[in-house]
Amino acid sequence: MKQTDVGKLLNSISKKTFVKYYETFKDTDISHQEMIDRLALDSQKFTPTSRANKTSTARRIFREGLEIEALLIIVGSRADLDTVEKARKLLDMELENNNLSGRAGRMSKDICGNIICIDFGKWFQDNYSNKKIEDVEFKKNLVLRDDVEKLSEFIKNKKEVVETIKNKKEVDTYKQVEGVLVIEKIEGISSVEAYSDEDNLSSIKEIDCILSEIVDKNIVHKSLLKKLVGIDIIAINNLWRLFQENVCKIQTYILINPFGDGVNKRFNDILMIINSIFFNNSKSIDYLSAIRAVSLSWMKEESLKNILFYKFNPEKYSSDEINDKIQSSIKFLNDDIRFTFSKYIYAYQEVLKTFLEQSGKQIYIEKISNYPLFLEFGACSKISLELMSLGIFREGSIELSKHILGENSQEIINELKHLDFGANKMNDYLKRKLREKIKLIR
Template sequence: MKWLEAMVRRALNDPYLDELTRKLEYKYAHIFLYQKDDILLTEKEFDDVLRFADILSRSDKADGRNKAYKIVSLLYDVYKDNVQFQYYANSILTKLGNFASLSIAVGNSEIVDTIETALEKQIKKTYQKVPFNDLVFTDPQYKLFEAMKDSNHYSFSGPTSFGKSFIMDAFIQYIITERHGIDNIVILVPTRALINQVTARLKKTITNKNYKVLAHPVVPMIYRNRMLKYVFVFTPERLISYLGEKENPVINYMFVDEAHKIIAEKDSRSPLYYHAILLAERKSIKLYFASPNIPNAHVFLQLFEKSIDEQMIIKESPVAQNRFFIDYVEGKGRMFTETGEDIIFQDLGKKEQDYVGKLLRKLGKNCKNIVYCNTVADTIDFALKFSKGLPEQNDARIDSLIELIKSYIHKDYFLIDCLKKGVAFHFGRLPQRIRERIERLFEEKVIDYMFCTSTLLEGVNLPAKNIFIFSNAIGNSKFSDVDFWNLAGRAGRLSKELSGNIICVRIEDKKNRWDNPNKDLEVVRNKKIEAVKPLVINGQKNFYTNLDYSLRNKDFTRANYSQTEKEVWDHYANIVFSHQASKTDSILMSNFLRKNADGKKLLERMEKENHIPLYILEQCSNIKVIYQNKVWEKIKESESAFPNEITTQTCLEVLEKMYDYYNWGEEESKGRNPMVKQRTRLQYFAVLMYSWMKSTPLNMMIIYIINYYKRKGEIWDRNEMVIFNPNDRNQINLIINNLISDIDNVLRFKIKNYFLNYYLIVSEKVGKQNAGANWAEYVEYGTTDDIIIELQNIGLPRHLSMMIKDDYIDFLTFEDGMLVDLNARELIENIDCKKYKNEIEELKEMIL
């Protein structure tokens, strides 16, 4: 209907609509910032703006539909009880297919539908019903779902609030049902932090009893014997490990969540993502990519040489967002409007005592608030300072979490101080067990304020009414437009509210704290996201030259590249060589050969000199080929990989060997958070590794490391070595956060990868039967006990696996040393509720 779209275009270009929209935004800003409803609409203006919204909602393009929704959201707070507003909101939101927002906007009012609205509502509720539940897709969600059903691979992007996970879960249910449960499926997530969240969600949504949700790259015997099918939730390294085992069940479909991580230039894990997906693609696994806000979503299909036609860019958002900037340095604020003309407020941003706390309390009252602070130190500092100005909470759920933190971590952990006031902090170093409890309390609105780092950018599903952004950087790097809108897009929760607020706050004149407002605020003002340009495809920044230099073990084209950039080039160079060894034809390989004249001769020469089998090169793509071959040459025929006895001393001896074999003094001593700045650091990791592999509980490990620093007498704090004071809570918290980070990022990732590489090479050279124990497995699972490892493989976390093994092993059945049955109901009925109060609730959620 061209005449209708022409009418929509006329409306969008009407100066009167701009005037009305600006007045609505000015009205909203006064209510939000001052709690004053002193900007009044005339009856005519109210009637006209609703008519405009009704016209715009009939558009088939996102800009008109978004504008219609924005008008409804701006009117809602003041006019939600107005019958005329309810009548129009009912019609507009029905046309948008946004029934989640419709239930909020109209509530329980008895609006009588027009024939047109009633018919459209009935059609959409019938045809756009989500399979297997009572929810209804929005119009763009339905359009995407239908397109994916008819494809063998697909890539889509949309706003953070669009519901990408919701779509993926629905599509998985569709695959399982329509294909009669014959397929195994993978969801690929960027970090371990997301695994538990996604697995817990899938266990609730997948109703087919023939499917199990697993997160480790090992299918336990307890399930193999039952001829089940699986939905796996893997990080890239776990996917690589799974694909490397030929006996594992075949995977048919893979969903790549947060797909933009594959091409992130400033993420050292991006080559691992690329490598894992390419290995999957070579096994004919059907690929589906989901990413936030990327305007050229086809780029992921192009990267893996798929047809770029099967893609969709969703620009329509189911939640509206209002954008503010409050500047305490210049003493003013502004609202970024839909018309592009800022509304300036001169009397905002006055500095006074506890000015940040007053801002958060005023704007965040009675709603959920996320406060982005960038660094861990700033996140904890802001959370502690803010919580001091609040009264103590009297809530049994908070008290329960505090008791858990005291017993599981330490009585002096700063999170306890914050939780007492209904405040929390959230970052990657928090133990998964604690982080999940915090997220649940935040979702239930027991906690109203969450201070966080960039962990939320990894895909953690944690929306809120308000997002306060205190820093415009991740680490030392300014936000990219994708990163900013991935974070800011969490303002507003579909089915909970019609809109959210993005509040960028300049607290002081300091680097990476909105210190250059004119330039820094462009991404907020324009809402424009540039097309992404993958290094593998475009080769910018001397990408392929530096890959060549890495393979030749030469210095890169410049000396001042960041450590992350160097790690990315080294890793891609290793992948290029593995493609040479496997004769893989990839965009990476073809571009490398095209841009480096002598590249083919170099790779052929390296291949002749190489002793490492392909499966090891693919499993260990992050380790330079030159080091792997040096390890091969040093291994003696009678040598086992690791000592039979695990002590602090043998741990230190192994780490010393790894330090020399893999050149850690050069490869792992650079950047912002190096593994080993000095060789003496290995003593700390020996203590940590011994405790971890010996199944030591986290709280005891913390005590052991505190005692280690007592013996040492000094600690590295804020870029200097200082005297260690065991009574200094700041130092205790520093130890705790560093220890948890070192377990996850150093032991279970970096050191595990080196151990795995060494074990595989030794096994290949002397035979697996002579290679001895695989310490890489012990480091991954945090134990040497096969029973605890087996329990983790079926989906239980380390602490629950240790509890069951120690106190309730009678409820497990073994055959030939393998777990073949777990009597879940009797186990739970017999657990000591007083001793294991927290554990029993966790266990119920996981195995019942």
């Protein structure tokens, strides 16, 4: 829906009414008729038809997910100062409570795995639910059967192929399959014997030959490669050699606490290494600077609003431009930082940890800050992370951490159950959302 349409909807409600009853309009537990009755109690000037129309229109805004756009219009309008200020606070809350908690379950511990999809349309058919796991076709087998020539070309000319393939998921799939085949090769499994038939024999032989050369040059232990399936084995080896060449100053390669002294330079240096090793220096300096700045703000528990508007003053732009900025910023935070760079930072740190173990420098391992975990949750304090692990959204966890003294889950749960919200300076919307979450904690 275009902005002008939302503007028309707002005008039919009135900006003041929309802001005043925002939370009530949004609450789906309140029925349509109850909402109409509330308007009747609070304002006698609305006719029954007017109250019904205002309720229907407001509910439509929320139903179609247009509430942020509506608030942006009000903030940029000439409505009375009280209405604009209330809209601004509501907008802040909507942005703050967007937890961006996708990919639940990975928890920065695994960068790959098998996903088994069940066709529920067939699930209740006779014998379908008894289908054996051996009958499930895994992605690796499908690629080796249907896309073996593309896979072969990818393994031979990775850099050139990556530049021509627009679908990132396709690239990731080929990386995963290559990684699995490398592990199997190290374990003595021949791709020719395991996967070839009369249709793909030539391509499989070619793949097996290339993998043999890669494995022969590998200096990294198999256990590390298993952790990093999907990460280019040549890049892993190059990073290992970098650590070998600089073993005397290896402590300078450790990522320090986001609040630590010198964190900007250290993080910048390591991002430059990651760009060189894993991205062939394809990322620009400005791009890496944005990754560093936004990542640190995110990990240091800054408000989502400030992060989304990095180097952007919303007062100078139209609501359409602000919406575009919000969307691009969320994509940058989720796709570029919390997925792509989190994955390669994880790979970097796993290589470093294994190198430190094998070099007799275990003392440094405990000094490594868990950036992948911090980037996943958008926090680095123990209490905030504990609260989020209990299911509380990011901004609520950050606010609650100011009032919680316990450090383990049980202590925190006990405090939450007896927390006096009346004594805390939180806005009513946040208090209500937190109460709802805390009730669910057992």
